Amino acid sequence: MTNILHIKSSILGDAGQSNQISQKFVDQYLITHGGSELTVRDLSENPIPHLTGEAIGGYALAPEDRTEAQAEAAALSDTLINELRTADIIVMGLPMYNFGVSSSMKAWIDYVARAGETFTYTENGPVGLLKGKKAYIFAARGGKYFGTATDTQTGFIETILKFFGIVDYEIVYAEGLNMGDEPKADALAAANVKVAELAAA
Numbered sequence: 760m761t762n763i764l765h766i767k768s769s770i771l772g773d774a775g776q777s778n779q780i781s782q783k784f785v786d787q788y789l790i791t792h793g794g795s796e797l798t799v800r801d802l803s804e805n806p807i808p809h810l811t812g813e814a815i816g817g818y819a820l821a822p823e824d825r826t827e828a829q830a831e832a833a834a835l836s837d838t839l840i841n842e843l844r845t846a847d848i849i850v851m852g853l854p855m856y857n858f859g860v861s862s863s864m865k866a867w868i869d870y871v872a873r874a875g876e877t878f879t880y881t882e883n884g885p886v887g888l889l890k891g892k893k894a895y896i897f898a899a900r901g902g903k904y905f906g907t908a909t910d911t912q913t914g915f916i917e918t919i920l921k922f923f924g925i926v927d928y929e930i931v932y933a934e935g936l937n938m939g940d941e942p943k944a945d946a947l948a949a950a951n952v953k954v955a956e957l958a959a960a
């Protein structure tokens with residue numbers, strides 16, 4: 760059985776383009792890959808709080824020594840890491856907000872990036888601990904930045920995936936979504952073609 764984790768990070772929920780495109784991929788993938796199990800982590804429906812120093816300080820403590828806030832943060836981090844660890848396929852709806860990922864996606868990353876859990880430090884630098892996974896990233900942008908230095912959204916997410924050891928990934932871009940009706944329709948049509956290709960593979 761294949762476990763799919765769908766992480767939605769648009770602030771617009773189901774109206775978000777990145778959520779809609781990634782949802783189309785998931786729907787088609789489930790049809791073409793029978794027997795798959797789906798877990799959804801919707802970051803606008805269930806917002807993740809900012810990580811705090813107190814929360815991080817609690818990770819290393821025995822459960823009985825944690826404050827209530829530390830226990831809650833550790834439980835949330837454990838849950839999110841477990842979802843990631845058990846996933847074979849990771850699907851992300853990834854909007855560009857102010858040249859980066861959404862603050863909800865950043866908060867998710869802050870809770871799952873934990874030494875000894877998703878990566879470890881070695882003499883040769885950090886090594887990712889999440890092996891053998893495949894990620895599909897559906898990036899939505901109002902403007903067009905593919906291949907430019909201002910594409911600080913997907914570059915960042917690629918760095919994070921590799922840091923966790925996830926080296927097999929596909930990125931689908933829906934760009935120019937706020938540049939008028941025609942560019943938007945063209946971008947969504949092109950993204951839908953990629954969605955169908957990837958879901959059928």
Ligand SMILES: Cc1cc2nc3c(=O)[nH]c(=O)nc-3n(C[C@H](O)[C@H](O)[C@H](O)COP(=O)(O)O)c2cc1C
Nearest residue numbers: 769775776777778854855856857858899900901902
């Ligand atoms: C708060 C905010 C910031 C945005 N910043 C950018 C940006 O820096 N560059 C860009 O091309 N589009 C930007 N946009 C437009 C979004 O990338 C575009 O609306 C895209 O569809 C967002 O994905 P979503 O529909 O899944 O939320 C921004 C939109 C919002 C709401």
